[in-house]
Amino acid sequence: MANQATVKQSPAATPVKVVAASTVARQLNETKDRVARRAYERFESRGRVHGRDLDDWLQAEAEILHRIPHTVAETAANFIVFAQLPGSWSAGELLVGIDPHRLIVLGERRAAVTYSDSSGAHTESHVLPIVRVLELPVNVDPARTTASLANNTLEIVMPKARP
DSSP states (O other): OOOSSSOOOOOEEEEEEEEGGGGGHHHHHHHHHHHHHHHHHEEEEEEEEOSSSSHHHHHHHHOBBBOOOOOEEEEESSEEEEEEOSOOOOOOEEEEETTEEEEEEEEEEEEEEEEETTEEEEEEEEEEEEEEEEHHHOBBOGGOEEEEEEEEEEEEEBBBBOO
């Protein structure tokens, strides 16, 4: 985490909706349920042999969720997260949940995937979810938090809470 950083928002940045973390709890729980179902499927496919719970869970997460590499910066007034989104996202496909101690980034978009085999090509639509939950090292002011998207970089500026 850098001690000195400037808040730079690209002039081409598009605002992203910021809501209370409790507002995104349902979507976050739905995603966790999808991962849990997939982990259980992996457990069943291995003959219901116990002892690899964590491996099943981590593999399920890797199959369902897409990583969001991010960097963090801090100024005297703000805590800032820069998240590099995989693929091409629009601001309308993202939602930022914030409370004084936690940041949640959720995204979901549909992507068409074309498969080819001996019978020809066919296209399927898949949902590509992203989820990132960060526990914040400082208290922030959710009411003044802003988020914007430019060139697949999500920038979230969280003003520090006043003591």
